[in-house]
Amino acid sequence: MPGLILMAAFVGFAGLARDAGLTLVQTVFMTGIVWALPAKVVLVGSILAGNTLPAAAFAVSLSSVRLMPMVVALVPEMRVPTTRKWVLYLLSHFVAVTSWVLAMEKFQHVPRKMRTTFYAGLGSTLVLTNMAVVAIVFTMAGRLPATISAALFLLTPMYFLTSLWGSARERAGHVAMAAGLLLGPVFHLLTPEFDLLGAGLSGGIMAYVFHRIVRRRGT
């Protein structure tokens, strides 16, 4: 189900890359090697704008900083004392919104020792399937009717909206989510370059302060 929704999002990306003049091989390569969808959209945008390599790298870098706290939150949950470091570095490549939300939601039902295996299966399935989706869509000409593709584009946020709520570890997670939802568009208008970072940091810190206050009252 989440995989299907992600595939719908990649249908849109394949169209974007084709319009930007990328070849099939370049687009599939980019899908596997970068993986995070916002980073790829920024990269294709930079290519379209004719930006230089350092400028493109900087823009992509800004959009990918957000992955760091996501990985930091995930790693302690799948690590056991015997886990090899290279395994964690390798698995971190699969971290993007869909696999992260799924893992945070499902890990509680997966025995700790099996979590790296679980995430490897989940991540590689998502990456390989979507490389195939991109390749198929890229070679197919023609477009979907506007109403259908509008419905497809809404699938991703609707899916994230519901699953992110379910993945929260503590009440503060719900506060963080509400804050992020409100602050995201605000920061997008104020500082388009740093919208996600700004909203994530300020919303996250607000939720953390809430967490501290509630805990102090509770004890």
Next chain:
Amino acid sequence: MTFGAIEAWWWPFVFILVAGWIATDIWRFAGVFLGERISEDSDLLVLVRCVATALVAAVIANLIVFPGGALATTPLALRIGAAIAGFAAYLATGKKMIVGIATGEAVLLAGLLLF
């Protein structure tokens, strides 16, 4: 040094590797480096989780408020209304994800067909 600057077949791939792969995975690797040093029940991890959650929530909100593609031509109020209706249905049915998503989609499609 633009994407089209060098005619060789390998140049676009170098461009994608440096501007795409390195620029992205460097943050994932930094995350593993830091994540390995945090214990699972530490308070710092609650903060990190809050920041990560707020970040993902900001991605969601921006997908709804400032969408791309065909969704961009639909009214903003309809998109927000569909998202709220879907989320309310998800909560009302005891966190049934499929009900939430279907409700959101139904409201959007109904709105598009009626107006």
